[in-house]
């Protein structure tokens with residue numbers, strides 16, 4: 001009797017698991033960027049391009065002919081990623097550039113280095129990000145999720161705006177793509193004080209909310225210019241992302257691999273946002289699954305977006321106006 005119930009429990013578990021995988025991979029097929037747009041002569045910068053979604057995005061955009069700046073904090077890992085991509089595509093034009101989002105000084109140095117070699121930038125993908133349960137501060141004393149995932153990207157984009165302005169034309173605007181997450185749902189309005197004191201358990205969600213609020217506000221300020229800015233949720237993907245949350249060997253997370261998207265599947269929405277012809281002139285939107293998606297009501301709050309803009313300008317000592 002006991003043996004039979006164990007057997008049924010095992011059968012139910014395996015059955016549900018198989019059904020889930022079938023639904024995930026066959027019925028709810030991941031979206032695909034169908035655009036074949038070439039990027040010959042275009043310059044792209046991607047943060048966090050040494051692994052996960054950033055690396056796949058670098059590989060895919062380089063395959064379309066772009067010169068891709070891989071902005072990474074660990075240059076050894078970055079060089080390994082570059083070699084990996086080159087082994088599949090020896091023609092790929094990949095340039096490594098150092099950035100540590102934990103430090104505004106490093107972000108500034110990255111922008112300066114980029115501008116020494118380039119006067120224009122066609123596509124900027126603000127992809128790097130992390131989520132951890134611990135409280136910490138960046139080198140500039142900002143809560144580290146908000147600091148790395150939002151403020152450093154805000155700073156980088158503002159510093160590179162002249163290059164984005166130079167690249168964009170009326171018929172082919174330059175694009176800013178910010179990788180956010182549906183994890184912003186339920187994080188409430190941004191609570192700078194309690195984040196700073198380490199009292200916000202969902203600091204990651206708040207930083208991803210900041211990504212969306214920032215894009216919405218920036219898109220308003222860029223109306224009439226040849227630059228678009230959009231944010232997105234890539235899906236739930238099997239990357240190195242959980243390493244800060246559950247520091248266990250990747251092998252123990254293997255079952256999740258079957259239930260989640262591959263990095264190539266997960267990168268589709270950001271590749272689509274970066275290249276798809278149908279998005280020409282589309283700005284201030286939030287995407288998921290290569291389509292427009294809805295955000296939480298907090299992410300639509302214009303007062304909060306303006307408050308974040310003011311806070312970000314004061315922390316980076318940049319003027320409120322572009």
Ligand SMILES: NC(=O)c1ccc[n+]([C@@H]2O[C@H](COP(=O)([O-])OP(=O)(O)OC[C@H]3O[C@@H](n4cnc5c(N)ncnc54)[C@H](OP(=O)(O)O)[C@@H]3O)[C@@H](O)[C@H]2O)c1
Pocket residue numbers: 047048049050051052053054072073074077099100101102127128129130148179180181182233234235236237238239240241242
């Ligand atoms: N995976 C998912 O299911 C999922 C879901 C929703 C949203 N996202 C978002 O998608 C983006 C990419 O995530 P992923 O899944 O590809 O994660 P990943 O494999 O962990 O890659 C994250 C990248 O960000 C870089 N990074 C982290 N902190 C940095 C810092 N302080 N300075 C410079 N680079 C830093 C990492 O560099 P190191 O290798 O040096 O750490 C790595 O290159 C993130 O913004 C994440 O929030 C992911």
